Amino acid sequence: MIDGNKGQERGRGRPRRGEGHDRAALLAVALACFAENGFKNTSLRMIAATAGVDVALISYHYGSKLGLWTDVVTSVADDSLERLTSFLRDCAGLDDRERLSRIAARIVEMISERPQFAQLMVGEMIAADDTTRSDILETRLVAPMLGVLLPALRSIHRDGEEPVLDEVLMVVASFAMAGLVVSTRPFLTRLTPVARADGGWQDAVSALLARILKA
Incomplete structure (x- = not known):
């Protein structure tokens, strides 16, 4: 994806310009998903959809599902x-x-x-x-x-x-x-x-x- 302001390709996994990271809100959503579904049955896409954010934002900040679970x-x-x-x-x-x-x-x-x-x-x-x-x-x-x-x-x-x-x-x-x-x-x-x-x-x-x- 090209950022028109910089003319450079956006790095894989990095959030789009303007996307904020509300850590407390995201952790609350992740906690609810992990509690209800268990670790194995919870995906980053599920958490992202529930939180209303791009899954790339989670991957960028936490690296993996385990990284997010650990932060919770x-x-x-x-x-x-x-x-x-x-x-x-x-x-x-x-x-x-x-x-x-x-x-x-x-x-x-x-x-x-x-x-x-x-x-x-x-x-x-x-x-x-x-x-x-x-x-x-x-x-x-x-x-x-x-x-x-x-x-x-x-x-x-x-x-x-x-x-x-x-x-x-x-x-x-x-x-x-x-x-x-x-x-x-x-x-x-x-x-x-x-x-x-x-x-x-x-x-x-x-x-x-x-x-x-x-x-």
């Missing part, structure tokens, strides 16, 4: 880790019971803000069909989260009481449980009234999460 995960991971670290620092002076309650509530709140990411995570953990994506999830999200959560939970058990469950299993299982419950809320409204009440819903999931984290 990294964006959520960085934001979540920053917010959780700040929150844990702010509630460090509370008594054990209140701190545990607030930690559980904040985790549920953060998961509820991005139910599609919870759906993506549950799908990836169940499939576990690609070591590259699993490595990315571990190094960019799970390991850093464990790094800030485990010391906070250990301080709650500082009286010498040993956790009943393995600490890593406890945290990963609690996140997986909360993510599964949050992402399946539309179905759960058929089974229990608490799923239909916004305030009561998060309180109920938070209370359940706190019990697991205390174990």
Whole structure:
């Protein structure tokens, strides 16, 4: 394709002149597509069509489907880790019971803000069909989260009481449980009234999460 302004051929994969790159909007669309269809069944063309952009724009900025998926995960991971670290620092002076309650509530709140990411995570953990994506999830999200959560939970058990469950299993299982419950809320409204009440819903999931984290 010839750019009349410069008289030169546009490089393959480069966006056309005037095409903007709204990263946040594109990542939101990509997250929705990956969550609904899974990594294998999602294509860059599908994401581009949903976002209303040229597929070449995505290829230019992210290189590949894995590159875009990685940026989706990294964006959520960085934001979540920053917010959780700040929150844990702010509630460090509370008594054990209140701190545990607030930690559980904040985790549920953060998961509820991005139910599609919870759906993506549950799908990836169940499939576990690609070591590259699993490595990315571990190094960019799970390991850093464990790094800030485990010391906070250990301080709650500082009286010498040993956790009943393995600490890593406890945290990963609690996140997986909360993510599964949050992402399946539309179905759960058929089974229990608490799923239909916004305030009561998060309180109920938070209370359940706190019990697991205390174990």
